[in-house]
Each structure stands twice: as structure tokens, then as C-alpha cells.
Amino acid sequence: MASNQQAEPHIEIGSVMRDTNTGRIGVVQRGPDGLTCLRALSDDDCWEVDANALSSLTSVEMLSARVALTNYESRCRPKAQPAIVRHVRWTLTPDQEPDAEPSTYSMQCVVCSAGSERSEGWQEPQDWALGHSGRNPAHHTFRENITRPWRTFMRT
Structure with missing residues (x-):
């Protein structure tokens, strides 16, 4: 049935x-x-x-x-918070270790945003800025860009 x-x-x-x-x-x-x-x-x-x-x-x-x-x-779900094992003071300083990346420099035209190549020295960016002003007489304002490596370490 x-x-x-x-x-x-x-x-x-x-x-x-x-x-x-x-x-x-x-x-x-x-x-x-x-x-x-x-x-x-x-x-x-x-x-x-x-x-x-x-x-x-x-x-x-x-x-x-x-x-x-x-x-x-x-x-x-609540996000897990990292455990604090101890409080330490950290210091931030330019990295001057032998294996540090080099500092690099470049210049950028504020008027048209064109820029020089990055260089480990000042001469190439400065030459580029002077040449750019010579080719573009109204472009006489530039921005300096410096990339410098930094590192942190714990203070004891």
C-alpha cells in the first residue's frame, strides 16, 4: 500500500x-x-x-x-590578536651596512612631470634638469627625489 x-x-x-x-x-x-x-x-x-x-x-x-x-x-569571527611577549624599543636609522641598497637620486620637472633616470650619484639627475630647462625654457621648477634605504633594530 x-x-x-x-x-x-x-x-x-x-x-x-x-x-x-x-x-x-x-x-x-x-x-x-x-x-x-x-x-x-x-x-x-x-x-x-x-x-x-x-x-x-x-x-x-x-x-x-x-x-x-x-x-x-x-x-x-573575532580576529586573533598577536601576543605581546615583551615590550621593546625599536630604532629606525639609515641603512649603512655593507650589503645595503645604494641611495638613488632623480629629478622631476614640476611643470610636465618628466623625470630623469634614477642614479646613484647627483651628476646625472642635475645634468638632466639643466638640459630639460635648456630645451623647455618655461620649465624651471624641479622636484628632487631621493630613495634612501633604512633599517630598524631593537634597542637593548
Whole structure:
């Protein structure tokens, strides 16, 4: 004898299901009063549902729901703070170690933004600026760009 009744879906706390009354999808939870609730995937909204009004999701819906839940939890989970083992004072100073990158210099025209190549010496950028002014008499304002390596160390 065949029955026209649908089998009730297996309801497990923590599973993702659809509330057929509202169409909303959520995570199955037990409320403080022992009733079945669904918690929304995108916020902390929680609503009471009739266990008979819950339905399983298709595999595509399940995948989308799990992604939404993971995204929500990663946004809401408190970020771990690094542990402070000890307080130390740090110093910042130009890097003058033998393996430090060299300081470099360049000049840039303020009028047209053209610029010289970076150089480890001053002469090439200065020659470029003088040549640029000679070719462009109205361009007589320049910006000096210095790139200098720095390093930090703990003070003892």
C-alpha cells in the first residue's frame, strides 16, 4: 500500500535547511526553549520554525549556502590578536651596512612631470634638469627625489 505522505527530512542541528513557509535558508539550531530555530546565513537573525516546514536543499543550493555561511563566519569571527611577549624599543636609522641598497637620486620637472633616470650619484639627475630647462625654457621648477634605504633594530 503506497502512501501519499512525503518522508520528513532528516533534521540535524547544524545542518542547512529551507523554511518552506518563508523560503528562507538557515542553519538548524535549538532555541533556549527547546524549539527548532533557523539562524540566517547572512546575519544573526534567528526564527522559530515548525520542524515539518523544513526541507532539504538541492546540492547547488547547499554549496551556495555553505559558501555564504563561511563568508559570514569569517567576517564575524573575532580576529586573533598577536601576543605581546615583551615590550621593546625599536630604532629606525639609515641603512649603512655593507650589503645595503645604494641611495638613488632623480629629478622631476614640476611643470610636465618628466623625470630623469634614477642614479646613484647627483651628476646625472642635475645634468638632466639643466638640459630639460635648456630645451623647455618655461620649465624651471624641479622636484628632487631621493630613495634612501633604512633599517630598524631593537634597542637593548
